[in-house]
Amino acid sequence: MFSPDGDELVAAVRSRRGRPASNPAFDGQTRRSSFDLALKRVLDVCGSLALIVLLSPALIFIAILVKWEDGGPVLFRQDRHGLHGAIFRIIKFRTMGVASSSQASGFVQCQPGDMRVTRIGRLLRRTSLDELPQLFNVVMGDMSLVGPRPHAVEHDYEACGAVEDYWQRYAVLPGMTGLAQIRGHRGTTTEMWQMISRVQSDLEYVARGSVWLDLGILASTASVVATGRNAH
Secondary structure: OOOOOOHHHHOOOOOOOOOOOOOHHHHOOOOOOHHHHHHHHHHHHHHHHHHHHHOHHHHHHHHHHHHHHHOOOOEEEEEEEOHHHOEEEEEEEOOEOOOOOOHHHOOOOOOOOOOOEOHHHHHHHHHOHHHOOHHHHHHHOOOEEEOOOOOEHHHHHHHOOOOOOHHHHHHOOOEEEOHHHHOOOOOOOOOHHHHHHHHHHHHHHHHHOOHHHHHHHHHHHHHHHHHOOOOO
């Protein structure tokens, strides 16, 4: 994991629910119209509910496999920054051993060949199926189908000191997929240039996002997931 200069921000006050008042950079605004944002929300709710119903057999089957492998929890929950820095709990299928999945164990970014990943977890990560429970995050309004991917909170505080305008990516709802992901900027970020490339795409999305762009990103996501590129 990279270690940028930003130690003073790590100690900033972080509320578990609500945005960190110590970070005015969270006050960034999107240029999207109220109508476009309302249309985006309709797309999010209708799309995610339709996918939940359509994929319910797969969701149940994956849950059984995760439970069967080691008897641990099916879901993994972790704090992430959302719109304007508000903290929410992202939901994923658990892909690591029980001890490694605990937030109390601290954040260590997953690496290629990481031994903490279970056999079923490796398949889920390679196909991005571990992300499917985030459809419920979308329904609840914490996330969107399309937007900048929410990083682990610890990752945010490491990156913000080195990447200009980093917090502006939270001027919109975080997404299950985004412009960065269809451009191949996904997976582990061990070098600073990888994070910079990802954030540049995120900021571009914030600047020119629209429902039409969202639809294009959703259409492109299937081919990216099929290749499994940069998925660990």
